[in-house]
Amino acid sequence: MTKPTGNRQRGRALLARRGQDGLLHPTDLIVAFIVIAICAFFYYSTTTFERVSNMLAQNIPPEFFPRWILIIIVILALVLPFEHVFHRRRGENIDSERSERVKQMPYLSAGLLFASIAAMPYVGTLLSTVGVCFALPLLWGERRWRLIIPFALIFPLVVAFVFDRILLVQYEPGMFGIAL
Numbered sequence: 001m002t003k004p005t006g007n008r009q010r011g012r013a014l015l016a017r018r019g020q021d022g023l024l025h026p027t028d029l030i031v032a033f034i035v036i037a038i039c040a041f042f043y044y045s046t047t048t049f050e051r052v053s054n055m056l057a058q059n060i061p062p063e064f065f066p067r068w069i070l071i072i073i074v075i076l077a078l079v080l081p082f083e084h085v086f087h088r089r090r091g092e093n094i095d096s097e098r099s100e101r102v103k104q105m106p107y108l109s110a111g112l113l114f115a116s117i118a119a120m121p122y123v124g125t126l127l128s129t130v131g132v133c134f135a136l137p138l139l140w141g142e143r144r145w146r147l148i149i150p151f152a153l154i155f156p157l158v159v160a161f162v163f164d165r166i167l168l169v170q171y172e173p174g175m176f177g178i179a180l
Contacts, residue, residue, distance in 0.1 A: 025084040025094070035077040039070045046070075108139060124174025129156040 046063035084094040112135055120128045133152035142148060163169045 023085065024081045027095075027098075028083060029081040032077040032080040035080075036074055039074050039077070043067060043070050105140070109136065112136060112139060120172055120174070122175055124176055125171035126156060126160050127174065127176065129159065 043066075046066050049062045087094040113132065116128045116132045119131075123131070130152055133155055134148060137148050137151065160171055164171060
């Protein structure tokens with residue numbers, strides 16, 4: 001990607017300066033608005049979930065977890081336009097690193113997570129989660145196996161235990177039938 005030149009560069013510098021001086025950062029305000037709009041769409045889509053029969057109900061309705069996650073994302077998005085104020089108090093410029101191009105790692109991480117979601121009906125939720133807990137640290141450069149192996153085995157089992165035994169939400173067993 002080429003660096004902006006001429007009027008575009010001056011315009012970005014002006015926006016960055018304006019964002020650092022004011023209470024609301026203009027770029028972050030736009031990003032927050034987009035995130036909140038997407039969350040509103042997904043929240044609305046949770047109202048279209050079918051009712052689960054009492055025989056199959058697992059103590060909480062299917063829209064419970066998606067709605068809580070969306071609410072948390074909206075709360076974080078509401079803070080986003082004000083983040084530059086906290087950086088400014090520490091003497092940092094939030095826009096200094098934004099001129100650099102996004103590296104490949106976020107795209108690889110997202111691809112790994114999408115692949116694990118696609119594999120979940122086949123290998124099951126527990127094995128898919130264990131696979132992600134092994135692969136993600138390796139993808140991010142962690143090479144200490146004495147940390148990766150306990151994390152990849154213990155964390156998914158604890159999460160599965162909480163969901164299965166405490167919240168009474170059953171994992172998808174997949175074709176291997178592995179679930180708690």
